[in-house]
Amino acid sequence: MALLEVEKLDAFYGVSQILHGIDLTFAPGEQVALIGRNGMGKTTLLRSLMGLMPLCRGSLRFHGHDIRNAAPETIARSGMALVPEGRGIFGSLSVTENLVMAARPGNHGRQSWTLPKIFELFPRLHERRNNGGHQLSGGEQQMLTIGRALMTNPDMIMIDEATEGLAPLVAQSIWQTLAIVRSEGIATIVVDKDFRSLAKVADRMVILSKGCVVFDGKPAALAAQPDVLERHLGV
Numbered sequence: 659m660a661l662l663e664v665e666k667l668d669a670f671y672g673v674s675q676i677l678h679g680i681d682l683t684f685a686p687g688e689q690v691a692l693i694g695r696n697g698m699g700k701t702t703l704l705r706s707l708m709g710l711m712p713l714c715r716g717s718l719r720f721h722g723h724d725i726r727n728a729a730p731e732t733i734a735r736s737g738m739a740l741v742p743e744g745r746g747i748f749g750s751l752s753v754t755e756n757l758v759m760a761a762r763p764g765n766h767g768r769q770s771w772t773l774p775k776i777f778e779l780f781p782r783l784h785e786r787r788n789n790g791g792h793q794l795s796g797g798e799q800q801m802l803t804i805g806r807a808l809m810t811n812p813d814m815i816m817i818d819e820a821t822e823g824l825a826p827l828v829a830q831s832i833w834q835t836l837a838i839v840r841s842e843g844i845a846t847i848v849v850d851k852d853f854r855s856l857a858k859v860a861d862r863m864v865i866l867s868k869g870c871v872v873f874d875g876k877p878a879a880l881a882a883q884p885d886v887l888e889r890h891l892g893v
């Protein structure tokens with residue numbers, strides 16, 4: 659069974675329609691890259707899936723349950739985690755406190771992600787465990803936000819602008835983390851501008867243009883269509 663099914667999804671801010679008839683299906687454990695130029699609706703799609711848009715039409719099913727009108731906290735409890743752009747960690751709390759606060763078992767009481775496991779995944783966070791959130795570098799903050807999402811033992815994690823503003827080496831460690839998350843069987847939707855790095859880690863690439871899906875296929879299929887890349891990504 660599909661983990662997440664999106665059918666004919668429309669999303670609005672007031673009277674502006676941002677998403678137009680999105681149809682997408684996500685399998686358990688699948689890693690999907692969501693790409694497209696600025697303002698094409700990527701963040702809006704993630705927000706719609708998390709129950710954060712004021713108005714959506716169409717159908718959204720997670721684990722077979724209708725979540726279209728569900729509250730964000732209900733969607734989170736059902737196994738979805740969002741790592742938003744801009745991060746949203748608690749600056750006045752330590753790294754450890756930020757992580758522990760987020761901890762909860764996943765579906766079927768699963769507790770695969772614990773504090774030691776997060777520190778094993780991000781040794782840098784272990785070194786900085788007593789530092790306040792506001793003392794962290796951009797890369798450390800991103801690691802902490804991903805760590806917080808994993809502490810909820812999710813079935814699906816959505817990461818907006820995964821490596822935006824990070825130095826190349828730090829970005830590299832985020833890509834390695836995503837490969838580990840994938841090997842743990844957690845489905846992911848990753849938004850990033852670094853199309854080449856995404857193509858290496860993702861099972862599937864989805865391109866949004868003006869709120870519509872204009873490509874949905876394997877990275878190799880996309881690489882074989884330079885005209886699509888040129889038109890929708892300018893690469």
Ligand SMILES: Nc1ncnc2c1ncn2[C@@H]1O[C@H](COP(=O)(O)OP(=O)(O)OP(=O)(O)O)[C@@H](O)[C@H]1O
Binds near residue numbers: 676702
């Ligand atoms: N709070 C809002 N109110 C009204 N319109 C909005 C709001 N947030 C975003 N939009 C509009 O929705 C459209 C899609 O924005 P969205 O942030 O989803 O795009 P994106 O593909 O994630 O782009 P970016 O890479 O720039 O974040 C844009 O035209 C944007 O101006």
